[in-house]
Amino acid sequence: MFMYIVVLSFLLLSLLLYALLGGADFxxxxxxxxxxxxxAEKVIGRAIGPIxxxxxxxxxIAVVISFMGFPAIFKVVSTALHIPVFILLLGIxxxxxxxxxxxxxxxxxxxxxxxxxxxxxxxxxxxxxxIGITFGAMSLGKIDPNAADFYTGYIAPWFNFFSIxxxxxTTALFAFLAAVYLIGENEDPEVKDFFIAKAWKxxxxxxxxxxxxxxxxxxxxxxxxxxxxxxxxxxxAIGFAAGSxxxxxxxxxxxxxxxxxxxxxxxxxxxxxxxxxxxxPHAIMLSxxxxxxxxxxxxxxxxxxxxxxxxxxxxxxxxxALGYLYVVFKxxxxxxxx
Amino acid sequence: xxxxxxxxxxxxxxxxxxxxxxxxxxxxxxxxxIAHWRYIKTGDAVYKDLSKAWxxxxxxxFATGAVSGTVLSFELxxxxxxxxxxxxxxxGMPFSLEGTAFFxxxxxxxxxxxxxxxxxxxIHWSSGLVVGISGVASGILVVAANAWMNSPTGFDxxxxxxxxxxxxxxxxxxxxxWFTQALHMxxxxxTATGFAVAGVHAFLLIRKPANRFHQxxxxxxxxxxxxxxxxxxxxxxxxxxxVAVRQPAKLAAMEAHFHTEEYAGLLIGGIPNxxxxxxxxxxxxxxxxxxxxxxxFKQEVVGLDQIPEDERPPVAVTHFAFQIxxxxxxxxxxxxxxxxxxxxxxxxxxxxxxFLWLVALSTPLGxxxxxxxxxxxxxxxxxxxxxxxxxxxxxxxxMPGIQYSFYTVVVVYTLLAVLxxxxxxRQVQTLAQNYDSMDEEIDxxxxxxxxxxxxxxxx
Ligand code: HDD
Ligand code: HEM
Ligand code: HEM
Numbered sequence: 001m002f003m004y005i006v007v008l009s010f011l012l013l014s015l016l017l018y019a020l021l022g023g024a025d026f027x028x029x030x031x032x033x034x035x036x037x038x039x040a041e042k043v044i045g046r047a048i049g050p051i052x053x054x055x056x057x058x059x060x061i062a063v064v065i066s067f068m069g070f071p072a073i074f075k076v077v078s079t080a081l082h083i084p085v086f087i088l089l090l091g092i093x094x095x096x097x098x099x100x101x102x103x104x105x106x107x108x109x110x111x112x113x114x115x116x117x118x119x120x121x122x123x124x125x126x127x128x129x130x131i132g133i134t135f136g137a138m139s140l141g142k143i144d145p146n147a148a149d150f151y152t153g154y155i156a157p158w159f160n161f162f163s164i165x166x167x168x169x170t171t172a173l174f175a176f177l178a179a180v181y182l183i184g185e186n187e188d189p190e191v192k193d194f195f196i197a198k199a200w201k202x203x204x205x206x207x208x209x210x211x212x213x214x215x216x217x218x219x220x221x222x223x224x225x226x227x228x229x230x231x232x233x234x235x236x237a238i239g240f241a242a243g244s245x246x247x248x249x250x251x252x253x254x255x256x257x258x259x260x261x262x263x264x265x266x267x268x269x270x271x272x273x274x275x276x277x278x279x280x281p282h283a284i285m286l287s288x289x290x291x292x293x294x295x296x297x298x299x300x301x302x303x304x305x306x307x308x309x310x311x312x313x314x315x316x317x318x319x320x321a322l323g324y325l326y327v328v329f330k331x332x333x334x335x336x337x338x
Numbered sequence: 339x340x341x342x343x344x345x346x347x348x349x350x351x352x353x354x355x356x357x358x359x360x361x362x363x364x365x366x367x368x369x370x371x372i373a374h375w376r377y378i379k380t381g382d383a384v385y386k387d388l389s390k391a392w393x394x395x396x397x398x399x400f401a402t403g404a405v406s407g408t409v410l411s412f413e414l415x416x417x418x419x420x421x422x423x424x425x426x427x428x429x430g431m432p433f434s435l436e437g438t439a440f441f442x443x444x445x446x447x448x449x450x451x452x453x454x455x456x457x458x459x460x461i462h463w464s465s466g467l468v469v470g471i472s473g474v475a476s477g478i479l480v481v482a483a484n485a486w487m488n489s490p491t492g493f494d495x496x497x498x499x500x501x502x503x504x505x506x507x508x509x510x511x512x513x514x515x516w517f518t519q520a521l522h523m524x525x526x527x528x529t530a531t532g533f534a535v536a537g538v539h540a541f542l543l544i545r546k547p548a549n550r551f552h553q554x555x556x557x558x559x560x561x562x563x564x565x566x567x568x569x570x571x572x573x574x575x576x577x578x579x580x581v582a583v584r585q586p587a588k589l590a591a592m593e594a595h596f597h598t599e600e601y602a603g604l605l606i607g608g609i610p611n612x613x614x615x616x617x618x619x620x621x622x623x624x625x626x627x628x629x630x631x632x633x634x635f636k637q638e639v640v641g642l643d644q645i646p647e648d649e650r651p652p653v654a655v656t657h658f659a660f661q662i663x664x665x666x667x668x669x670x671x672x673x674x675x676x677x678x679x680x681x682x683x684x685x686x687x688x689x690x691x692x693f694l695w696l697v698a699l700s701t702p703l704g705x706x707x708x709x710x711x712x713x714x715x716x717x718x719x720x721x722x723x724x725x726x727x728x729x730x731x732x733x734x735x736x737m738p739g740i741q742y743s744f745y746t747v748v749v750v751y752t753l754l755a756v757l758x759x760x761x762x763x764r765q766v767q768t769l770a771q772n773y774d775s776m777d778e779e780i781d782x783x784x785x786x787x788x789x790x791x792x793x794x795x796x797x
Contacts, residue, residue, distance in 0.1 A: 057437070057441045059408065060411055061441075064411065067422050067430060068427055068431070069427075071422060071424070072423060074415050074419075074423070075419040075422060075423040078735075079737060086746075092405055092408060092409070093750060097401055097405060097754060097757075101757065106761070106765045107768060299430075303430070307431070307434055310431065311434065314438035314441070317438055317442060318438060318441045322441070
């Protein structure tokens with residue numbers, strides 16, 4: 001039981017860190033979707049350059065924990081949600097390589113830079129959208145492992161109003177996170193204003209899409225609102241998230257960098273936390289009204305024991321090294337790459 | 339195209355793509371560390387430039403390796419959900435440790451690429467080395483997972499109820515095949531990367547034979563690749579002995595050895611006919627297969643006739659792949675021998691056009707051997723995904739239409755491969771304008787630099 005908790009905590013921790021750190025990397029692409037400036041582009045490049053490979057590893061860790069620790073869940077997600085996960089992978093491929101190519105291309109001509117930029121931005125959008133769709137689909141309850149036809153088995157679980165609106169919510173939240181982080185990455189007032197404006201817009205978008213998610217849940221027959229009311233802790237989390245919005249607005253407007261970052265991070269944690277609390281111990285809701293539960297889907301004890309130890313020992317190495325990386329490149333990224 | 343075939347091809351294509359970047363990710367940091375170390379020791383700017391120029395290329399390779407690896411970790415589930423549900427808890431151990439190795443690698447890489455002039459020089463140098471060490475560690479770990487598929491241990495299996503019990507992930511990780519496979523793979527990464535890098539610089543030297551930058555680059559790469567190429571056939575022999583015991587069907591397919599016999603001969607070349615069990619146009623060296631497989635010329639070697647028909651791997655593919663690997667390995671070993679000989683006794687040969695052409699032509703051979711070697715291992719295990727326990731066709735996803743994701747993967751990866759090559763070309767084009775030491779010429783008759791730049795710059 002103890003190791004089950006260790007393993008589960010690491011799974012949640014890596015998902016959370018992926019949302020907070022990797023999510024911001026994706027968001028940095030998304031905020032450039034509508035408009036960008038050469039200066040802002042430069043700040044973004046410098047801010048995520050040294051750390052994006054590390055941020056992105058949290059996803060791989062989460063995948064490994066799920067197939068080793070919760071194999072039945074991994075199987076159902078990768079079967080029923082094969083299509084959205086595959087599209088997510090395409091997004092990750094295009095975004096990751098376009099980013100690297102853009103920065104390490106030896107000849108920085110306008111034409112190819114523009115091409116990399118476009119692929120980076122659109123790849124970021126696709127990735128965030130499909131991360132959200134996948135998670136939305138897990139909680140909606142249209143997954144049917146015994147489906148007889150292709151549509152109910154592989155399309156219906158995720159191609160619906162609710163999952164897609166969760167996809168957009170994820171996109172907006174990640175973009176918001178990125179904008180808030182980036183405000184403090186540069187002293188130039190012009191760039192600061194650019195990111196402050198972006199943070200505002202994406203915060204508004206998140207709130208608006210958040211409301212749509214509730215409507216979509218209603219339309220798709222998910223009693224999200226009732227579930228929320230019956231879970232006091234989730235209510236509290238969402239209440240905090242919503243209640244802190246005015247304060248959030250004012251810190252962003254005043255450009256209080258550290259506070260805004262902390263609050264934006266906390267917002268994300270609260271929303272994810274509320275979602276988890278609502279669902280625990282269910283990991284996947286099925287179309288017959290049943291669910292796949294975390295505890296029931298766990299691997300045998302011997303596996304959880306070694307996995308737990310591997311994670312505990314691993315974090316002894318990772319956390320200090322990661323800390324050093326952030327300290328070295330904190331605030332101001334390197335002036336030139338290499 | 340059937341779904342099973344599409345899934346197998348997609349897996350093979352994705353892995354075959356990733357392995358190239360993985361090899362570079364394992365070996366290249368060491369080449370850079372050698373150059374970097376020589377710079378710190380001698381202050382000779384050519385080594386600093388070399389290390390920087392290489393690291394720019396490596397950054398592109400790393401990003402591509404990281405995304406293609408991420409794709410693989412999902413593909414295991416997307417394509418083989420049934421396999422992962424049972425195998426995940428058993429063979430997941432090395433993957434979970436690999437997570438740590440990747441993390442450290444990614445962090446150290448960030449420090450190395452962006453750390454010039456920002457962090458103390460020895461920490462900077464060590465961060466480069468750490469990239470290489472953790473790359474090799476992750477290579478060993480992931481191959482241990484693959485070795486488990488060849489020699490599954492660490493659990494009890496009941497075929498009647500299809501249940502896996504008494505799971506011991508540590509025993510599964512240290513399965514009987516992990517060491518020989520990991521050793522052979524790591525050597526392969528150094529051979530393949532060393533010769534690929536040396537080949538590119540040799541090619542550039544053909545045009546500018548006196549260029550010091552390319553001279554030094556080629557030498558460092560040949561040193562590393564050459565040592566590995568020497569050890570490779572020894573390790574390959576250990577692998578073959580191991581396969582003979584653990585997977586006789588694979589060995590028989592590698593050698594197109596249809597009939598069980600004593601004094602079994604080693605087949606060189608030849609076109610096997612799986613229907614009739616005959617081999618045409620091959621040369622057979624009597625007794626050698628018995629010796630190589632079991633260390634005894636007269637010992638019996640199991641042929642395909644002793645393997646039930648529905649458990650025989652595809653013979654032609656396995657055999658051709660094995661021939662390609664061994665052929666390439668033998669050739670590279672001879673090039674390595676020539677290099678070490680010339681280095682010691684005939685330094686002038688190293689600048690000779692013929693030698694440079696030889697090295698240039700070896701550029702793809704190491705990578706080719708890696709691809710061929712994996713084809714041997716993986717196709718030679720068929721029809722099993724877990725040797726003797728689960729068949730590949732039982733493991734495949736129930737989702738229809740896998741050929742479309744296969745086509746997509748082929749198109750996307752081909753595009754990426756073209757782009758990466760194009761980017762490398764652009765790196766080479768701009769070398770001269772980025773690095774002053776590129777213009778230094780070396781006096782061929784003395785084999786020594788005649789212009790040595792003073793280095794005032796701090797690291
Ligand atoms: C530079 C690459 C390279 C070179 C020159 C060689 N190999 Fe190799 N070989 C590999 C790269 C490789 C590989 C890609 O790394 C494999 C696939 C799986 C593995 O562990 O290593 C492999 C597998 C592999 C296997 C199957 C192992 C198994 O299934 O467990 C055998 C028997 C050999 N090799 C034998 C040889 C021999 C006798 C060689 C003599 C020259 C040789 N290899 C050269
Ligand atoms: C023999 C086969 C393999 C070897 C030797 C190998 C080795 C490596 C190495 C050395 C790296 C780091 C270098 C780089 O990023 O370019 C890497 C990256 C990666 N590999 Fe592989 N790999 C193999 C197969 C696999 C498989 C089957 C998976 C997944 C199941 C996988 C998952 C990954 C992941 C997720 C990364 C990204 C790590 C990062 O971001 O740094 N690899 N691999
Ligand atoms: C990177 C080097 C590798 C290459 C080039 C490679 C190549 C291949 C090939 C050619 C196949 C298709 C075999 C067939 O169906 O006839 C295959 C299948 C497969 N490989 Fe590998 N492989 C590599 C490493 C690995 C590793 C490290 C793992 C897992 C830890 C792995 C897991 C699988 C699985 C699950 C399949 C599908 C099932 C099967 O065909 O048996 N491979 N691979």
